[in-house]
Amino acid sequence: MLGGSLSCKTANINGTLLSLLGKCKSMLELKKLHAIGIAFGLSHEDSFIYKILSFSALSNSGDIDYSYRVFSQLSSPTIFSWNTIIRGYSNSKNPIHSLFIFLKMLRHGVAPDYLTYPFLVKASARLSKQESGVSVHAHIVKTGHESDRFIQNSLIHMYASCGNIMWAHKVFDSMQGKNLVSWNSMLDGYAKCGEMASAQKVFESMQERDVRSWSSLIDGYVKAGEYREAMAIFEKMRAVGPKANEVTMVSVLSACAHLGALEKGRMMHKYVVDNCLPMTMVLQTSLVDMYAKCGAIEEALFVFRGVSKSQTDVFIWNAMIGGLATHGLVEESLKLFKEMQMFGIRSDEITYLCLLAACAHGGQVKEAWYFFESLVKCGMTPTSEHYACMVDVLARAGQLTTAYQFICQMPIEPTTSILGALFSGCINHRNLDLAETVGRKLIELDPNNDGRYIGLSNVYAVVKRWDDAKSMREAMERRGVKKSPGFSFVEISGILHRFIAHDKTHPDSDETYSMLYFVVCQMKHGCRQDNQEENLLNDTSIEDDLILF
Template sequence: MKTLTPSQFHTNRLTSFLSQCKTMKELNQIHAQATISGHSSDNYIISKLLLFSTTSGPQTTDYSFKLFSSVSNPSSFFYSTIIRAFSASKNPAHAFSLYNQMLLAGISPDHFSFPFLTKACARLASLPLGTSLHCDIVKYGFSSDLFVQNSLIHMYTSCRDIVSAREVFDAMCVRNLVSWNTMVDGYAKCGDLVAARNVFDGMPVRDVVSWSALIDGYVKSGEFSEALAVFASMCDDGMKVNAVTMVSVLCACAHLGALDQGRRMHCYIKDNGVCLTLQLSTSLVDMYAKCGSITEALAVFREVPVVETDVLIWNAIIGGLAMHGRSKDSLALFEEMQATGRGQPDEITYLCLLSACTHGGLVEDAWRFFNLLKAQRMAVQVEHYACMVDVLGRSGLVEEAYEIVRTMPMQPSASVLGALLTACQTHGHLHLGELVGRMLIELDPYHDGRYIGLSSVYASAKQWDDAKTMREVMEKRGVRKTPGCSAVEVDGNLHRFIAHDKMHQQTTDIYSMLSFLLNQMKLESDIINGEHFKQEIWENV
């Protein structure tokens, strides 16, 4: 039996420990043992420590870099491993600093280096950097490597260069499922759903990622009904869905307001044992809230253990309650969120709270949250200002609302000015309303609501000529009023009705004529609204 030297014994012992290591705490203990036994400069031990730390999440990047820095003459393996760590970190640009350092040291990159570098480039969304990297890939002879080619497709699509991505895809001698999925996802993310569907239909084999990429593409492009149709085809194909798929499907239901379909999806999740991740629970809460069933949204929220919640699901339920006019409940839930210590409030949280204050007319609470938002040095967005203008305007504090608009650190958006215009119309501030209305038209000259809003301000002040002029300007500029749309869900199918048919047009013309005549005659409102007068009008119609 061969006798081991003390150094060999410690090396074997440390290697055994590393093979059983499960956590970073255990790794730190092993590292301490390596230092005590004089093996802290052993490249083999350091490589094992480095490999574990770089695969333990972005939070260990600093530790990994210290390990890497302790190696005197790092090989391409060490460089590739630390580049991998930084490609997934908060500072992906540092991966390229290490790559340049690697080249200056005379060490050639291998086929492991480039996929991590392209990942860093994709996260930076830097096309010039990606093009330069592609040149190096060709230079070092890895342009035909399947793993590298797939990473290039992902990089180009992340940089919104779908043409170059397709060139790489077409040049591939061999493609695997990842190649096809990356191309489908790339087209979908770039909004070219026709091309995404063509690639999808041409796939020799599909998996859940293929279907999910296409469904998500339709959702992101606003084609929600088509997304649900693809999901139905996916189920007919016998494909087992996952939580990622269902998040996209529930998002489609939420935007359509299809409550029955949303309930069916919830049952599908339960019946098929889909893992109820926190993200999926958040999507369920959001879907029920947007589809009008805040009771079911609260029920789903309460089923999630408090210790597993984060700010996203709190935002969904706080915003949902605000949307349903339950302002006090929304604010109470925020207090509960702070009491549990789960999920630190962010900008979206305060936007939901300000929205709740708007619906409930809670001016003092709105000021409290707005000042708290600024005190915590969060980024105050234009949407926060819009809510403040709205809550003040609804409460009749038009001058205060205008002061906020006047002192905003950014250019007021259409939503901010629109809220102020509505307040001016409601509370009879004609001169300010006229000023704001013209600002809105200048900001968005082809939006029908801007002209109608200013026309309504004039009508409220009985300035009929000015109101008529606004309508005429609207017609001269070719701006048409967006037709009204109604929707009804029957047996899980959503049917939409647009007010543009012949009967609707005739009725609209009659009302326009009557409105003009009544305005000219300056009839009083009690006569106009009298039941006998309306009866005479309908009899003549």
């Protein structure tokens, strides 16, 4: 009788705690409720433990490691508890832990069920670890779960994420009753691998398309560098497709950024606001990046300043620091770096790359050395890009010998970007002997890059070694290296204009070229517009410059 009344009281407390846990918002609250539960002897009550596990493993404000500590104290966890932990880790920063827990589970003699596998496959996908994905797949076959639609969909995605489109397709083809997720996973797989013709085909054969189908296609075009196509698909989506969401807009903004399409970018920003799309951190980063890349650094700063700094991550700081750096606002970018440290945001390799780029733009050699050294001091390993940036700093500043020595004592083999930076420096500072050595090495390393032959040929042309210049062009032709024309875009009143080097087909071509001469002339002499052509014709050094740049 007495036991009965006690357990009745516990049941009441349990009920109250369960409903409070349902409204829980933070780990702090959860821990308080957990403590109360333990005090009232509920630490072995299944429903109570499940709530604790699920919140800490799955909610956005959760803490999977806390969840795991609670889990470890259970003497014989149910399959639900195992799955919760595996699921939590599959979404975490360390998806590999899902696989460790899976092993533990097998050793405990607990059989995974149809819900365990999608999480394990997802963990492998997020790790891009095909080997582990295949092991999990083998378990799936062995335990007879091969025809589960959720499992098949996650397998398609996993193989596609690992770059194995063939196997993704095999699973897809074997499926009975494909649904939208199956089609989207296949489409996204092709888009991620840059096989846009196939992605487009899948997209067109789909019976039904949702916002993810459209977003995957747009993002595929963006990743493939086909920004105009991406924008065209977005316009089509606006006309006949579902409403875009914040993920779609991230890809679209990236396309605008690469095109330098400021007006379009502003319109996309307006689209986000007008449609009340959630202003996520990722979206804000894309906006900052878009404005910075389109030359609207003030607007980039405006968006950046509007972000509540308590929620920032390293991405948005890097975008802003990098944006300021490319705008030549070196002081500001270094100041922002200090601010970032004040907010306790840990800088990473990319931050240092941005800082080194800033130094390259501002000619700050001393600061560059400082950053390069602190990168190493912070326990990071400089990548070839860091070396390339450092060489760029030295080469731009004319310290060609130092740059050369720096390259010689690197622990890695010089890449083409490292030597390319030195090569440009040699040309800019007219060290044509070193330019020749480096240029020849570059061609040896990268015989299919047309720019290297042309660059070296131009060097010979400047020193009037016409035969050598010619032989460079011939070597290029002999090896079948295709000349890819340089081009750029400029956006005027929302219309994108493309300029190809030496192309004169644009209706305003004459005017453009006369402006170009004017600008070059001004840079050279600060001369006035009325005698520009005369000046230009009389000055052969301008021709040298036009050849070299």
